Amino acid sequence: MHIHKLEKIWLTLGGIMLAAFLIVLTINAFAMGNTPPSDLQQIDPTKVDQTPPFDKPGLVKISDNEYDLNMIGYAFGYTPAQVEIPKGATVHFHVTSRDVMHGFEIAGTDVNMMLTPGLVNSSTKTFNESGTYLILCNEYCGAGHQLMAAHLVVK
Numbered sequence: 001m002h003i004h005k006l007e008k009i010w011l012t013l014g015g016i017m018l019a020a021f022l023i024v025l026t027i028n029a030f031a032m033g034n035t036p037p038s039d040l041q042q043i044d045p046t047k048v049d050q051t052p053p054f055d056k057p058g059l060v061k062i063s064d065n066e067y068d069l070n071m072i073g074y075a076f077g078y079t080p081a082q083v084e085i086p087k088g089a090t091v092h093f094h095v096t097s098r099d100v101m102h103g104f105e106i107a108g109t110d111v112n113m114m115l116t117p118g119l120v121n122s123s124t125k126t127f128n129e130s131g132t133y134l135i136l137c138n139e140y141c142g143a144g145h146q147l148m149a150a151h152l153v154v155k
């Protein structure tokens, strides 16, 4: 079988690029631990209010200026609706939904999660600037979707 010279070059370049991509992907996933945040902690969505830590949603201090924040998204709001944290605090968000799919975006930050009933989603963020951060739902969830918001106050 005859393969044109340019075709061989093109195939070789494609093969090299594919190999480079797979090497980078493998190093990232296994050596650096950069895997997608999937298959998270599971929860019975009909028993969210009885399942720790969501039976007592809110802020839990875990060490000096480091907190767990357990929140529930529902149609149409979040529990708790307002949280105060000190400036410089690192917050580990653990959020779930007790009804339908919701979003959890802290506007102006890189915290952006999808709240799927049955799963607990987590994200960590350090807040070095004081102010009021808007938490909003960015997954259309029903007639009151535009009302779904909470506030994180950094003092």
Ligand SMILES: [Cu+2]
Pocket: 074, 075, 076, 101, 102, 103, 137, 138, 139, 140, 141, 145, 148
């Ligand atoms: Cu929603």
